[in-house]
Amino acid sequence: MKLERLVSIIYKLLNHEVVSAPVLAEQFQVSQRTIYRDIDVICAAGFPVVSYQGTKGGYGMMDGYKMDKSLLGSYDVNSLITVLHSLSTVFEDERAQGTIERLQTIETDYQTPSLSVDLETHRTAPEALRQLRASILERKIVRFDYINAKNERTVRDMEPLRLHFKYRNWYVYGFCRTRRDYREFRLSRMLNLFLTEETFGPHHELPEEAASSNKEWQGQLEDVVIRVGPEALADVIDQFPQADKQFHADGSMTMRIPVYQPLQARWLWTILLGFGSGAEVLEPPALRGILKEQLQKTLKLYEEV
Incomplete structure (x- = not known):
């Protein structure tokens, strides 16, 4: 721990103009006397630490001393x-x-950041993410209620192994003790998550996650063709950015989307219905019938309005 503290102090001094001994002592949970000894060790190692006196005094690195x-x-x-x-x-x-x-501490040629990342954590409770991260690091079993794509609610015990951020959502991958197999769960569907005190051993050989399963259904994709009005172009392209697009003179667009079993893909129905009158499904005909039935059910809820 001392070596780790010394390295951390070095980088902190490289990154700040002046840092006082009390501040360092509080951050590393040691006494000021220990910080003084650490500074002596850092100086002996050849780092040009400078001591500044006064109310705003402390320690810093010699001007111009930077990492390569x-x-x-x-x-x-x-x-x-x-x-x-x-x-x-x-x-x-x-x-x-x-x-x-x-x-x-490393000097860069450009001060303006060339990249901005927003992980959209408002969609998933940060506390759940931190709990899962802790359970992965500490190898603790997590228990939660899960609502699957069929709207079934079950209780799961899981050995979490990895967090993923994909398709604008967080997922956790690991060994589901309830199903006795490796599974991936979407965090937005996990309820009442908590860490148990039970731990699990290392998983030395993990199965390939989605890659192998993707190959199995790649040949079973069916094209969904939709006609998109000019007023809905942005919304539809946001949802299906990789789909084939054909633009027309009147400002509309025809989009061809490969989907696995579209007649069973409830997630697809929800998205298509969300476009309202801005998008019309042209193919397959059976999907048109499904969407019409869903709209009729929705209208029944508002018959008295």
């Missing part, structure tokens, strides 16, 4: 800082914050 940017090769330092800052905000990760401070 070549340590990171061709990486864009500002971009790395931006991504790590987003992660440290979501997870309150002190280690990520420490890495940020080390990166900030």
Whole structure:
């Protein structure tokens, strides 16, 4: 722990003009006397630490003393800082914050960030993310209620192994003890999450997650063709950015979307109905019938309005 503290102090001094001994002592939960000894060790190691007197005094590195940017090769330092800052905000990760401070000691050619990252944590409770991160690091079983795509609610015990951010949502991958298999769960559908005190051992060989399963259904995709009015272009393109698009002289667009079993894909129905009169399904005909039935059911709810 002492070596880790010494390294952290070095980077903090490199990244700040002046840091006082009381501030360092409070941050690292040691006495000021220990900080004084640490500073002596850092100086003995060849780092040019300068002591400043007065009410705003403390310790700092000699002006112009910086780390060599070549340590990171061709990486864009500002971009790395931006991504790590987003992660440290979501997870309150002190280690990520420490890495940020080390990166900030490296001089960069451009001060304006070239990248901005928003992980949209308002969609998922940050506390749930932090709990899952803690359970992964501490290898603790998590228990939660889960609502699947069929709207069935079950209680799950899980050995969480990895967090993913994809398709604008957070997912957790791990071993589901309830189903005795590796599964992926969407965090927005997880309810009443809590960490148990039971721990689990390491998983030395993890199965391939989505890659192998993707290959199985790649050949079973069916094209969904929709006609999009000029007033709904942006909304539809946001939802299906990779789909084939054909624009027409009147400002409308025809979009072809490959979907696995579209007649059973309730998530697709919800999206298409959300476009209102701005989009019309042309193919397959059976999907048109399903959407018409869904609209009729919705209208019945408002017959008395």
